[in-house]
Amino acid sequence: MASDEKPICHGDWHPRGSSRSVETRLVERDGQVRAIAEDGAELAAAVFSRLDITARVGSIPRRIEFPDGSLFETTDNDAVDHLLLANGRKRAGFVHGLERFHPRLLVFVVAVFLLSGLVYRFALPVLVEVAVAVTPPVVPKLMSVSTLETLDRTMLDETKLDEAKRRVISDGFARIAAKSARGASAYTLNFRTGGAIGPNAFALPDGTLIITDELIELADGDTEMLIGVLAHEIGHVELEHSLRQIYRAAGMAGLIMLIAGDVGDSVEDLLVQGGGLVALSYSREAEAAADRHSVELMQDAGYDPTAIARFFEVIEKKLGDTSDTNILSTHPGTPERKKAIREYEAELHRKKTEN
Numbered sequence: 001m002a003s004d005e006k007p008i009c010h011g012d013w014h015p016r017g018s019s020r021s022v023e024t025r026l027v028e029r030d031g032q033v034r035a036i037a038e039d040g041a042e043l044a045a046a047v048f049s050r051l052d053i054t055a056r057v058g059s060i061p062r063r064i065e066f067p068d069g070s071l072f073e074t075t076d077n078d079a080v081d082h083l084l085l086a087n088g089r090k091r092a093g094f095v096h097g098l099e100r101f102h103p104r105l106l107v108f109v110v111a112v113f114l115l116s117g118l119v120y121r122f123a124l125p126v127l128v129e130v131a132v133a134v135t136p137p138v139v140p141k142l143m144s145v146s147t148l149e150t151l152d153r154t155m156l157d158e159t160k161l162d163e164a165k166r167r168v169i170s171d172g173f174a175r176i177a178a179k180s181a182r183g184a185s186a187y188t189l190n191f192r193t194g195g196a197i198g199p200n201a202f203a204l205p206d207g208t209l210i211i212t213d214e215l216i217e218l219a220d221g222d223t224e225m226l227i228g229v230l231a232h233e234i235g236h237v238e239l240e241h242s243l244r245q246i247y248r249a250a251g252m253a254g255l256i257m258l259i260a261g262d263v264g265d266s267v268e269d270l271l272v273q274g275g276g277l278v279a280l281s282y283s284r285e286a287e288a289a290a291d292r293h294s295v296e297l298m299q300d301a302g303y304d305p306t307a308i309a310r311f312f313e314v315i316e317k318k319l320g321d322t323s324d325t326n327i328l329s330t331h332p333g334t335p336e337r338k339k340a341i342r343e344y345e346a347e348l349h350r351k352k353t354e355n
């Protein structure tokens with residue numbers, strides 16, 4: 001009877017395994033969903049629970065498969081949702097979607113995630129090492145110049161420190177830079193107001209170091225501690241940590257692009273804006289290695305080798321965990337870290353006295 005027939009929507013019906021298409025309307029009658037041709041002929045029918053309905057994905061046409069293998073296709077997504085809703089499928093939401101997910105697609109997605117996990121874990125570090133090894137010196141130079149330019153434009157400002165204060169720090173810096181493997185000429189120290197970066201010190205891959213007025217103020221005249229921090233930053237340069245970091249970030253962005261088809265804003269910012277370089281924290285191993293470098297350089301230059309540990313102690317007390325861009329966020333002065341620094345100093349001392 002046409003009287004108790006409930007129209008659902010219009011679309012095209014395809015017989016099983018055929019691309020032949022018949023203009024059809026979908027109706028609900030006597031507890032069954034029916035595909036009816038324009039001439040009134042019933043092409044397929046089934047109770048709702050036996051229908052296979054694809055999940056809604058944007059404006060992609062929905063497909064409803066009848067038990068006989070024939071397909072009904074419609075662009076009327078709302079009507080299909082309404083049909084689902086009317087049959088109590090609302091709460092099924094996500095799980096229902098997963099059910100309808102083609103198992104092969106699920107396997108593919110899982111495989112992609114596993115693969116990218118493996119690439120990240122094993123291939124990326126290798127690629128980064130290769131990239132570092134083949135990078136001509138001009139590349140870190142260019143990276144550093146553009147990074148400092150960006151930082152100066154966006155975050156950093158001219159130093160407000162007076163000449164005499166800067167001189168003391170520059171002289172100390174020259175002393176440790178002279179003891180470094182690359183030599184004093186490989187390093188330049190820049191003074192800036194940190195702004196959003198706050199109290200901080202960091203190194204760019206080409207040996208350009210930046211120290212902020214805010215950090216210097218926090219040190220409260222204890223230049224030796226600051227030199228210890230700069231020695232640590234020289235360690236990051238000599239061990240090529242920052243270059244590795246950039247390549248790792250670039251590789252990650254590549255991976256994300258591979259999976260998502262697009263690099264998210266944050267990753268893009270990270271790569272484009274120099275600020276990302278500062279926010280990128282090094283691995284714990286890299287930090288420990290840079291700490292040991294600081295101990296060695298400071299000792300060679302005749303300073304307190306454990307000044308960097310002392311620095312962490314003092315700064316932690318003064319700074320707390322108030323900001324997430326300051327030097328403590330990228331260089332957490334954990335008790336283990338301070339202990340490791342002191343132990344390394346003792347070890348060097350022992351070796352020295354044994355010889």
Ligand SMILES: [Zn+2]
Nearest residue numbers: 282287290331
């Ligand atoms: Zn560091």
